[in-house]
Amino acid sequence: HDTSLAYHEWVEYDEALCIDNTVTMGVQVNGKVRGEIEIPKDADQDTAMEEAMKQSRVAAQIEGKDVKKIIFVPGRILNIVAK
Numbered sequence: 001h002d003t004s005l006a007y008h009e010w011v012e013y014d015e016a017l018c019i020d021n022t023v024t025m026g027v028q029v030n031g032k033v034r035g036e037i038e039i040p041k042d043a044d045q046d047t048a049m050e051e052a053m054k055q056s057r058v059a060a061q062i063e064g065k066d067v068k069k070i071i072f073v074p075g076r077i078l079n080i081v082a083k
Contacts, residue, residue: 027052028079029061037078045072052078 035055065082
């Protein structure tokens with residue numbers, strides 16, 4: 001067999017294909033996990049909050065409450081304190 005896999009060349013390694021452009025972050029409301037969001041790696045706090053509010057579980061926990069504090073650690077977590 002001259003079409004065997006043994007006779008094909010090796011695949012070229014491309015490091016650009018190994019880099020993730022998005023990150024999955026946990027969203028907490030009052031210290032309890034309420035969902036996950038997937039945002040661009042370099043997204044700011046406003047983008048993260050916008051995506052978090054699209055989550056029904058997050059929106060339900062904040063509805064009718066006053067957001068006191070937002071703790072945003074880029075690429076890690078978004079924590080919303082609401083009372």
